[in-house]
Amino acid sequence: MSSLIPQKLRQALRRNSIMHGAYMRLKRRFTSQLVGMTSKAEQDFCTRYGREIYSGEGDVVDLGCWLGSTTITLARGLSENNAFVRAGRTVHAYDLFVWSDWMNESLAGTGISGRFAEGESFLAEFERRSARYSEHIEPHAGDLTKIRWNGGPIEFLLVDAMKNWDLTNAIIHDFYPYLIPGKSLVMHQDFAFWLVPWIHVLQWRLRDHFEIYDDIQGSTSLVFKLTSPIPVELLTEKYSYKRFSRQDLNSAYEYFLDRVSPAKRPNVAAAKVLWFLDQNDVSEAGKVLNDLIQQGIPLTDEMLAAREMLESRKSAAEDLVDRVL
Numbered sequence: 242m243s244s245l246i247p248q249k250l251r252q253a254l255r256r257n258s259i260m261h262g263a264y265m266r267l268k269r270r271f272t273s274q275l276v277g278m279t280s281k282a283e284q285d286f287c288t289r290y291g292r293e294i295y296s297g298e299g300d301v302v303d304l305g306c307w308l309g310s311t312t313i314t315l316a317r318g319l320s321e322n323n324a325f326v327r328a329g330r331t332v333h334a335y336d337l338f339v340w341s342d343w344m345n346e347s348l349a350g351t352g353i354s355g356r357f358a359e360g361e362s363f364l365a366e367f368e369r370r371s372a373r374y375s376e377h378i379e380p381h382a383g384d385l386t387k388i389r390w391n392g393g394p395i396e397f398l399l400v401d402a403m404k405n406w407d408l409t410n411a412i413i414h415d416f417y418p419y420l421i422p423g424k425s426l427v428m429h430q431d432f433a434f435w436l437v438p439w440i441h442v443l444q445w446r447l448r449d450h451f452e453i454y455d456d457i458q459g460s461t462s463l464v465f466k467l468t469s470p471i472p473v474e475l476l477t478e479k480y481s482y483k484r485f486s487r488q489d490l491n492s493a494y495e496y497f498l499d500r501v502s503p504a505k506r507p508n509v510a511a512a513k514v515l516w517f518l519d520q521n522d523v524s525e526a527g528k529v530l531n532d533l534i535q536q537g538i539p540l541t542d543e544m545l546a547a548r549e550m551l552e553s554r555k556s557a558a559e560d561l562v563d564r565v566l
């Protein structure tokens with residue numbers, strides 16, 4: 242989220258849905274930010290990439306496009322880029338296109354709040370919103386753990402669908418092999434988001450083949466450039482918690498906490514706490530949280546969410562012990 246107004250005021254606004262809706266409407270009108278889970282900075286990056294950087298060597302793929310905030314902005318820039326238009330390529334937009342109630346949170350101030358029921362398709366809404374660029378966009382509705390890529394080179398891969406190990410493995414096995422060394426960008430929209438620790442350890446495992454290309458300020462996105470071919474064994478491995486030692490985990494977080502901008506640090510650090518919470522190791526999660534604070538990670542943003550989840554897990558465990566004894 243970009244910060245046109247201070248974080249505390251934004252949090253207060255969010256608690257009042259009418260005020261929050263009015264604020265979001267005004268903000269979108271003045272900044273022309275599209276409805277989505279992306280900030281204006283991310284949307285601007287997509288347009289600038291499409292217009293100025295894309296070279297025509299491969300396709301553009303958007304994984305987890307939802308209502309198209311990144312698909313549309315990519316297509317907007319690409320439609321002004323001769324290399325894209327001449328090559329007759331399209332932006333491939335992947336999603337289940339099936340509504341979940343948690344998505345309503347990101348609809349403040351839009352005319353579609355409450356329109357979709359859980360489980361309903363929103364593909365038509367995606368198509369309506371992206372209609373202006375429809376000749377440049379191909380939606381792919383389906384589950385990324387089953388759907389396959391067509392096998393052509395991918396010049397730009399936007400990832401906002403590595404929500405669990407299965408999806409992570411599917412994306413690594415089905416899309417990463419088609420990235421072009423020395424050329425392709427991978428934009429991880431969830432990099433500064435704490436509920437997806439597999440993204441950090443994976444990008445660390447692949448660190449010899451990627452460099453950080455852009456740390457988009459005012460957003461959760463980190464953009465990588467593929468610098469050299471990824472060995473096939475790293476592209477076919479089935480990744481899971483068990484595939485990473487404690488030393489790997491420490492190295493991965495040390496590596497990225499040293500490299501991301503200060504604003505992203507608390508959220509990336511909080512993901513290391515989640516690594517243990519997700520495996521029900523509350524005691525280790527507590528130690529990691531304390532170590533991170535000792536190392537100077539501020540107790541802000543998602544570090545606060547990590548502490549809150551830790552405390553609630555601890556009290557749930559204590560309740561259970563009380564009930565058993």
Ligand SMILES: C[S@@+](CC[C@H](N)C(=O)[O-])C[C@H]1O[C@@H](n2cnc3c(N)ncnc32)[C@H](O)[C@@H]1O
Nearest residue numbers: 277278279305306307310336337383384385401
């Ligand atoms: C955080 S939202 C994407 C938000 C979007 N990138 C934006 O910024 O507006 C994650 C998206 O991943 C999609 N998704 C989740 N699981 C999926 C799966 N197994 N296959 C395809 N898409 C999936 C969801 O439907 C959802 O639209």
